Amino acid sequence: xxxxxxxxxxxxxxxxxxxxxxxxxxxxxxxxxxxxxxxxxxxxxxxxxxxxxxxxxxxxxxxxxxxxxxxxxxxxxxxxxxxxxxxxxxxxxxxxxxxxxxxxxxxxxxxxxxxxxxxxxxxxxxxxxxxxxxxxxxxxxxxxxxxxxxxxxxxxxxxxxxxxxxxxxxxxxxxxxxxxxxxxxxxx
Numbered sequence: 001x002x003x004x005x006x007x008x009x010x011x012x013x014x015x016x017x018x019x020x021x022x023x024x025x026x027x028x029x030x031x032x033x034x035x036x037x038x039x040x041x042x043x044x045x046x047x048x049x050x051x052x053x054x055x056x057x058x059x060x061x062x063x064x065x066x067x068x069x070x071x072x073x074x075x076x077x078x079x080x081x082x083x084x085x086x087x088x089x090x091x092x093x094x095x096x097x098x099x100x101x102x103x104x105x106x107x108x109x110x111x112x113x114x115x116x117x118x119x120x121x122x123x124x125x126x127x128x129x130x131x132x133x134x135x136x137x138x139x140x141x142x143x144x145x146x147x148x149x150x151x152x153x154x155x156x157x158x159x160x161x162x163x164x165x166x167x168x169x170x171x172x173x174x175x176x177x178x179x180x181x182x183x184x185x186x187x188x
Contacts, residue, residue, distance in 0.1 A: 135159050
């Protein structure tokens, strides 16, 4: 499948509408546009994570694959089901790959004793940003009428992987939530 972009601006969206992948016109606030917009934002945040120097190479390889997969998700979200053309659709294989990556990295981590605070190394902090944007994209994908349920499963599993990768990026020095810690210290 080849994509050819000859002109970036078309002026077709100046009135607050845009085309879906099937060429139907919808408002830019349409649930499909909102969903693939959040997937696009997530992809950009993953790109930021890749610029940080403290990611293991294997994780960087995975994140580059995820960036490509996120374009596939956007393509899936951009086209309603139906029509006479075959369309790119996300299938269970995408999610299964994420599950394998989750299991591989999680096997190297110590069991959690508390919730993890977003932060630590620059890569871990950015992966937490990616995770939260991913959760928003998942919520947006849920409301897409006749959307592909595999897109929602993929985003759900991806947020799990991003959390696990953030833990790995912090090594053994992850910032943990200490319930009521400020209450205890202010009483002293």
